[in-house]
Amino acid sequence: MPNLPSSKQEKISTIQALLTVTSTVYAVAIVSLPRTIAEQTQTPDVWQGLLLASLFGLGAVFINVKLCQRFPGKTFYELNSVIAGKFISLLINIAFMVYCVMICSVVSRMMAEFIKALALERTPVSMILLPFLLLVGYLTSGGLQAMVRLVELFFPLTFIVYLLLIILNINHFDLDNLRPVFHQGWRPIFKSLQVVPFSALGFESMLILTNFMVNPQKAWKAGGIGYSIAMALYVLMVTMVIGCMSVEEVSRLQWPVVSFAQQIEFPGAFLERFEIFFIILWTIKIFMTAANYYFYLVAGISQLTQKWNGYIYYLPLIFIFALSMYPQNFVVMGNMDKVSGYFGMIICAGVPLVLLLISMVFRIRGNPDGKP
Amino acid sequence: MIAFTFRSRRIVSVRKCIAACVACAFLTGCWDSKEIDKLSIIQGVAIDTNQDMLELTYQHLIAQKSKKNTYTNVTTLDNDSIQAASRDQAKLVSHAPLYNFIRLVLISDQALKKTRIDELLDTFTRSYKPSRKSLVMIVKGNAKEALTKLGKHKDMPAFDLEELAANSVLNSKIPRKTRLGEVSIHISQGTDFIIQRLVTNESNQLAGAALVSGTTKKFVSWVNEKDVIGINWMLGSSKGSIIKVEDPKTKQHMVFEVEDAHSKLIPHVNGEDLSFTVRIKTDIKLNETSVVSAELLKEPFIRTAKETVEGEIRQIVLQSLHKLQKEMRADVAGFGRKVKVNYPAYWDQVKDHWQDTFSKIPVDVQVKVQIERTGAYTKGAGA
Structure with missing residues (x-):
């Protein structure tokens, strides 16, 4: 049992862990991902880079799970002090929390821009963000159990709308848009790897979730499958978007997936504008992602202070709100996204790898019974 | 100091203030x-x-x-x-x-x-x-x-x-x-x-x-409309339309409805030479006929009808293709994309002067027709 005040002695099942990982991964990036990849490749070789990135991500999930399984009953925040010592572990923890703040604010800001462009034109971005963030805080106050329950509740809904989006577009699909494959060799694919990994982030959930599970030995299964589902949805969406609209068009569109949703033709006036469903789905989706990251952040704070109260789960919202209001335009937002992507790569894949290697070399292990 | 403020009794009013702010936030939609x-x-x-x-x-x-x-x-x-x-x-x-x-x-x-x-x-x-x-x-x-x-x-x-x-x-x-x-x-x-x-x-x-x-x-x-028919056949979008032909012997008309139509543009690159095969496959049914002596369910009728329709479609397509290539020099049926997809290296050579190249490529049209239904009558009135 993790020694976290926030955990309230809660355990989550394997399927809950799986769905939480899935909903952490596939999120905001998908809206612009087809463009960012197509811009880099300029050829229809879009899916290979994503597949490579997801293999890399699966490797990271494996590292994270293995690291956590060496220290039963401890989260990432606790176990790195055992390996790296007090001071360095403090730095790592703070870096991880900063990363969570960054992701959380980037994601919330994207959501707000999204809603502003598509639905609420005159509403200020800050007023779209505020209720969203307050709700995130409220959800987090319920602890991990409330969060995974919500994920469990909404996952089927978002999944169905996601698949519907793809299926209803199938009449626009033209295989010629995805050919020729590999006509310029591997160069475009390696080029696309410059942008793809940011959307492959999300494997860090296993750092926190593994030892909250009832059966931590099944963590690799939950993490691996959950991550694969999310990446499969990514690959499917990107391939479909390129297949329906061609590389030339997609590389010109700001949010290709929105245009993709707009071109759905559905008989009958009721579903005339399918993108409405898409907007609702996406807000829920981003809410789940933001809530997950926010929980990881709050878990870290409660670990540092050994407390669990209203100040801990509401006050960090101020930082997130300030940081998400900071970018003036999409350029700054893009840069923030990039920085948090690189940062996340180091914190969530690099650092756990080093920690795992150290703990293997020096044979550091947690006590099997979970007592420190 | 802050901690003191929060711990004092004023906490109730602080909460009220926060609650009021939160309530305002939910008015988001009103903008x-x-x-x-x-x-x-x-x-x-x-x-x-x-x-x-x-x-x-x-x-x-x-x-x-x-x-x-x-x-x-x-x-x-x-x-x-x-x-x-x-x-x-x-x-x-x-x-x-x-x-x-x-x-x-x-x-x-x-x-x-x-x-x-x-x-x-x-x-x-x-x-x-x-x-x-x-x-x-x-x-x-x-x-x-x-x-x-x-x-x-x-x-x-x-x-x-x-x-x-x-x-x-x-x-x-x-x-x-x-x-x-x-x-x-x-x-x-x-x-x-x-x-x-x-x-x-x-x-x-x-x-x-x-x-x-x-x-x-x-x-x-x-x-013009004639060329549009040809373009529709090349794009495989003639489904649901009709095609009218003359019976070669009796010179009387037969009208078929297109139940299904597919087309395929197949590029062939042979060294520097590019040629195309347009393959059209269609299923049709007889909607109207004035041919009196026809045994509609017998092999000879089906065969002649098939050949006539095939010839007709082929001629329409060739005509509009000729116009597209020689007069308009416009590649509206997507020949260029096919070259790009199937022979990307060759496409890189010709894409800058594709209009000229397109106007010169020889195109072979192959049509395959299947007659699926002939309707309620099995014979013409005089047969």
Whole structure:
């Protein structure tokens, strides 16, 4: 049992862990991902880079799970002090929390821009963000159990709308848009790897979730499958978007997936504008992602202070709100996204790898019974 | 100090303040509230030119009962850009315009000769409000006229034209409908394409197509109905239309309905030489015949009918192909894409002068027809 005040002695099942990982991964990036990849490749070789990135991500999930399984009953925040010592572990923890703040604010800001462009034109971005963030805080106050329950509740809904989006577009699909494959060799694919990994982030959930599970030995299964589902949805969406609209068009569109949703033709006036469903789905989706990251952040704070109260789960919202209001335009937002992507790569894949290697070399292990 | 404030009794009032702020936050939707009776829902757009200005016409959705055949709820505005003209509407129309339900955009050929199509449609594709599903049509002469003509069923012109455009499934003289999203894709790819052409006299009527060049992105020429049939066969979109042939012996006519049509453009590269095979496969059924001596379910009739139809389709396709290659030099059936997809290295050599290359490639047309049904009678009246 993790020694976290926030955990309230809660355990989550394997399927809950799986769905939480899935909903952490596939999120905001998908809206612009087809463009960012197509811009880099300029050829229809879009899916290979994503597949490579997801293999890399699966490797990271494996590292994270293995690291956590060496220290039963401890989260990432606790176990790195055992390996790296007090001071360095403090730095790592703070870096991880900063990363969570960054992701959380980037994601919330994207959501707000999204809603502003598509639905609420005159509403200020800050007023779209505020209720969203307050709700995130409220959800987090319920602890991990409330969060995974919500994920469990909404996952089927978002999944169905996601698949519907793809299926209803199938009449626009033209295989010629995805050919020729590999006509310029591997160069475009390696080029696309410059942008793809940011959307492959999300494997860090296993750092926190593994030892909250009832059966931590099944963590690799939950993490691996959950991550694969999310990446499969990514690959499917990107391939479909390129297949329906061609590389030339997609590389010109700001949010290709929105245009993709707009071109759905559905008989009958009721579903005339399918993108409405898409907007609702996406807000829920981003809410789940933001809530997950926010929980990881709050878990870290409660670990540092050994407390669990209203100040801990509401006050960090101020930082997130300030940081998400900071970018003036999409350029700054893009840069923030990039920085948090690189940062996340180091914190969530690099650092756990080093920690795992150290703990293997020096044979550091947690006590099997979970007592420190 | 802060801790003291929070711990003191004032915590209750602090909470009240926070609760009040939170309550305000949930009023988010009110910024964008729109009263439905104060909206001017725009259904159709027409773009014309007036000397140097662009002329923009909006059709507003207003219920009107009128015995006349004209629809009067349109506003016409002149300015040098679409957006500027659109905002001039504020001087005339009191209700706030709602662009989310634009069903079609009509462009006059005059406007398209002067201005590039991507310029004209930019504001509609750039904004997320109008859907990429809106139709695009080219009008001969005056586009705003078309928005004033009610349909046969007294529908609003925008509704009527939207349904009219879908009728390409009944008649292969009508090209496939073109949507804003498809225009955008063609513009991105730089390919030539055709758009439905509308003629406005007494009422609105679809007649042939307009050819838009992929390089200049402007109007090139009209495409007549005969060539549209050929293009439809090459694109594999003749499903639902009819084909009329003459019986070679009796010189009487037979009319078949196309139940299913597929086409395949197959490029062959042999060194420096490029050639194409167009393979068309179709299933048809007999809808009407005046051949008296026919045994409809017997092999000889089926065979001759098949061969006649195959010959007919082949001739139509070859004719329109000849015109596309030699006269218009426009690759509207996507030959270039096929080369690009199948022979990317060869495409890199020819893509800069594709128009010339396209006009010279030999094309072989192969047609395969299957007669599936002949209807209620098994014989002609005299047989």
